[in-house]
Amino acid sequence: MVEYRIDRHSGVATYVQIVQQTKQALRLGHLEPGDKLPTAREVVEATAINPNTVLKAYRELEREGLVEARRGLGTFVKRGLGTATADSPLPGELDTWVAKAREAGLDRDDVAALFTAVLEKHFLNQHSQGEPS
Amino acid sequence: MTDTAIEADALAKRFGRLGRATWALRDCSFRLPAGRVCAVVGPNGAGKSTLLALAAGLTAPTGGTVTVLGTTPGAARARVGFVAQDKPLYPQLSIAETLRMGADLNPGHWDAAAAQRVVAGGDLDPKKRIRSLSGGQRTRVALALALGKRPELLLMDEPMADLDPLARHELMxxxxxxxxxHGTTIVMSSHVVAELEDSCDHLLLIGEGRVRLAGEIDELLEGHARVSAPAQSDLSPHTVIESRTTGRQVSALVRPVGTLRADWQGGTPSLEELVLSYLRNPEAPALTPAKSEEFSA
Structure with missing residues (x-):
């Protein structure tokens, strides 16, 4: 189950925050195909946002083929994102690398800058998918 | 069931006798579709409370009409919940007695569980008398009464004013x-825009007794643009709501007519910017569904 945290001052539209957090949960394997997303009622009761905002986010996720709405049952994950799930070695390798970087005296910003630079090199001209078109 | 929750046509309310009369509301026309969460925003004394009282059928209009859930406000009363600003409750009753009264007054459609939940959220002792409650606790009981009624339309005048941030978030x-x-239509007034921004999808901006803006918040925001241009630029044919010249630049909030020059574009305003621009400029033309042809022009 995913729990949405809405940051009112982030400057990112509320429905986009829900889309991004769902994708993040899919990437990290916290949500897997077949899992049910919280109902609009559950989300708005916890966050006090407008129900239509949740529905708009779910429609966007559906449009991207990530989830599907089943009438009367709820919204379910259709496919995952990325391969960095729990049984993949990748998260562990990154963890080891970050621990090494820290030992070498790099602080959080140094690590982030290094990581971003490598990301840029490998994914040239590919922008983050955070903002749905 | 009708798809319109509230429809006002040239609605007007005057207080006082001729000669010294003041118009609390005049020439007020708008349509609120059912199922929306509508913010009624405006400065103190703008006419928000008068509008809500007219929709609740507590006062009669001086001119024009208001239709609620497809009928007159009086006939719709059993289907409408109203939380007035001063939260009128019987001070000598206990919380439990107040809720029992709600059940008696709404036979056949009283949701005891819903009312109970709202009261329980505040850790209130049901045996406590209304007179011993704080303002925020009284708000909670008034809200429990209104929600227990399972209304199709819930009208609330400044419902959040007395609540602490935690209670405000929980009750919202x-x-x-x-x-x-339940698809309940909710209408709530406030003069704090930020408080309503995430929860509401529809806006009714009232200023000096008139409707200044009415419509879906997303559409209203997209119908306006912030503009930044060289100082002597001619901003016509766009409708200028507000403009300010600083040095060689003019910054303005406009309703674009046709396409806006790409190099002027400064993005979509926030809800607060939009509301403040209209309130600072009382002469700026109103935008209500009756005049929405401007969108397609």
Whole structure:
């Protein structure tokens, strides 16, 4: 189950925050195909946002083929994102690398800058998918 | 069931006798579709409370008409919940007695569980008398009464004013859950825009007794643009709501007519910017559904 945290001052539209957090949960394997997303009622009761905002986010996720709405049952994950799930070695390798970087005296910003630079090199001209078109 | 929750046509309300009369509301026309969560925003004394009282059928209009859930406000009363600003409750009754009264007054459609949940959220002792409650606790009981009625339309005048931030967030969540589950139309007034921004999808901006803006918040925001241009630029044919010249630049909030020059574009305003621009400029033309042809022009 995913729990949405809405940051009112982030400057990112509320429905986009829900889309991004769902994708993040899919990437990290916290949500897997077949899992049910919280109902609009559950989300708005916890966050006090407008129900239509949740529905708009779910429609966007559906449009991207990530989830599907089943009438009367709820919204379910259709496919995952990325391969960095729990049984993949990748998260562990990154963890080891970050621990090494820290030992070498790099602080959080140094690590982030290094990581971003490598990301840029490998994914040239590919922008983050955070903002749905 | 009708798809319109409230429809006002040239609605007007005058207080006082001729000669010294003041118009609390005049020439007020708008349509609120059912199922929306509507913010009624405006400065103190703008006419928000008068409008809500007219929709609740507590006062009669001086001119024009207001239709509620497809009928007159009086006939719709059993289907409408109203939380007035001063939260009128019987001070000598206990909380439990107040809720029992709610059940008696709404035979056949009283949701005891919903009312109980709202009261329980505040850790209130049901045996406590209304007179011993704080303002925020009284708000909670008034809200419990209104929600227990399972209304199709819930009208609330400054419902959040007395509540601490925690209670405000919790009760707003309760209201949103009500809207999500039952499709309840919710109308709430406030002069604090930021408080309503995430919860509401529809806006009614009232200023000096008139409707200045009415419509879906997303559409209203997209219908306006912030503009930044060289100082002597001619901003016509766009409708200028507000403009300010600093040095060689003019910054303005406009309703674009046709396409806006790409190099002027400064993005979509926030809800607060939009509301403040209209309130600072009382002469700026109103935008209500009756005049929405401007959108397509």
């Amino acid at each position: 969540g309760v209201l949103m859950a009500q809207a999500a589950e």
